[in-house]
Amino acid sequence: MAFELPPLPYPHDALEPHMSANTLGFHHDKHHQAYVTNLNNLVKDTPLASKSLEEIIKETFGDSSKLGVFNNAAQVWNHTFFWHCMKKGGGGKPTGEVLSRIEADFGSYEKFAEEFKNAAVTQFGSGWAWLAVDGGKLKIVKTPNAENPMALGMTALLTCDVWEHAYYLDFQNRRPDFVQTFLDHLVNWDFVAENLKKAA
Template sequence: MAITLPDLPYAKNALEPHISARTLEFHHDKHHKAYVDNANKLIEGTDLAQLDLEAIIKKVAGDASKAGVFNNAAQVWNHSFYWNCMKPGGGGAPTGDIAQKINADFGSYEKFVEEFKNAGVTQFGSGWAWLVLADGKLKIVKTPNAENPMVQGMKPLLVVDVWEHAYYLDYQNRRPDYLTTFVDKLISWDFVNSCLK
């Protein structure tokens, strides 16, 4: 079961001016594709080749001898999830079930925004900031490198990529500006609601 590179769920220029077509071209067509290619090479001819992507990630998580497989497979999953967390004309206050859950678990949308952006800003080096469901409650976590909260039994609902290649062409070293734009202009709350089910 080969790991494949999914198409972006929108045109490469659809997120402009917030994320440029040039960034998506490098990020999706080069970085994401490299993780797909590397993961396929690493699982070729092994028992992992028969598993789906999520099963591979869960099976090799924490196994130092399979770190290369984990890093590439998890990065494929993380990126595929990240693309779906954004949409043209997205962002702003949520609607639907997630809006009520955010108010219940964080006290307000503003408190959620503050904690989510803070997780992204304070993730040292490369990594991700996530909104997850853990034991029935919403929680914000940050992970380094390729780590994914699902291996700790949490359910990812939303992620922002804070590896420099996600924003550097558009924002240079201004990670806080990128995070503000992500929250205000890009989040696909429809997708987040679909993950909550």
């Protein structure tokens, strides 16, 4: 079975004015599609063709001869995860178990937001900022290029894409403004809560 581009969980204009339909159109329909196409071409007629995305990511991470496969598989997974990390009317302070865990492991939501934004802004070049579970504790991780917490043996709860194509049409070079907007207006804390339950 060839991999397919998963549909967005909302219409292209659902996140406006914080993320434009133009950005989502290019990012999902062009960039995400390209990773899917590349991955299918790379695994065709190989033993990896019958594996799940997660299996491919874990099996190819750190293998320099399969770097292209890892990069494209991880980017397909990362983007699908990222779309679900956002929703219309999202952002702000979470509630319930997510807030309790954030306060326990970071001291306060404000401290978490500051650390998450710092990780996203200081990731040099292309990459991702993540909230992940590592050994039962919440942790903020920044990864270069296509790397993700799964490859590092952690469970991802939330991510912000800081590749330039994620924000350049709307924010140009103002990555800090994009990350702040993500936190204030876009984060889908319901999705984070679901991921936290699965990680428990």
